[in-house]
Amino acid sequence: MIRLPRLDSDSPARFPAPDTALIEPNGLLAFGGDLSPARLLAAYSQGIFPWYGEGEPILWWSPDPRCVFRTEALRTNRSLRRQLRGKSWRISVDEAFDTVIRACAAPRGEHGGTWIIPEMMAAYSALHRLGHAHSVEVWDGTRLVGGVYGVAVGRLFCGESMFSVESGGSKLALVSLAALLRQWGWPLIDAQVANAHTLGLGAEEMPRENYLREAAQLTALPGRVGSWAPCASQVQFGDCGGA
8 A cells, every 4th residue: 555645735845855755656755735936935945846736635756776868968850850851840939838738738649638727728828927937949930840848946857748640740849959958057957767768868876865966956956947048049940969
């Protein structure tokens, strides 16, 4: 029988220590609480994130190992450049956050499920309005063909999800995000739990202890709160670094 700590509804910043998380399922740490901006920001600053499905209590996780992208290493490769050849796509930042999160929430695969339930969408949209959650979009004319969104805490970007309706759309969004963060001196994008797709894009796994140490340093630094929309001009199509 799994026994988990229940979060105190009156203390949004208080979480169990991440190293007390379960081994199986990997990283399950606590349940309960809410998805208020204060609690979400406190969670991410401590290396913790929510992940649960419809009809479940809010579950909080800190897996070991942790999956991350190094912004210095995440650049356009030959395969992506071939996919982008001849396209006139446009990159924007914080121009269509709610549209991106809805696209990421769309059912995928044979089972058609999603963990980005309406409560999650509302919570991250609230963070976006407060200037803490951000999206990068890729457009073909007026059609959104790819995007990524996540939460910025200090100088750490915690990626949540990405989508693509055209081959290369989500990859371009991700490398564009990395290019922007790299210009600002933000070295890390948290990708939470590794899978074949993220590893294929260049993600790496690191021990939770190492991740928490690095994340603590980055989240203590001054970040960029507010809209990132004016920063889109800093990342032009096809100018996301070569490899």
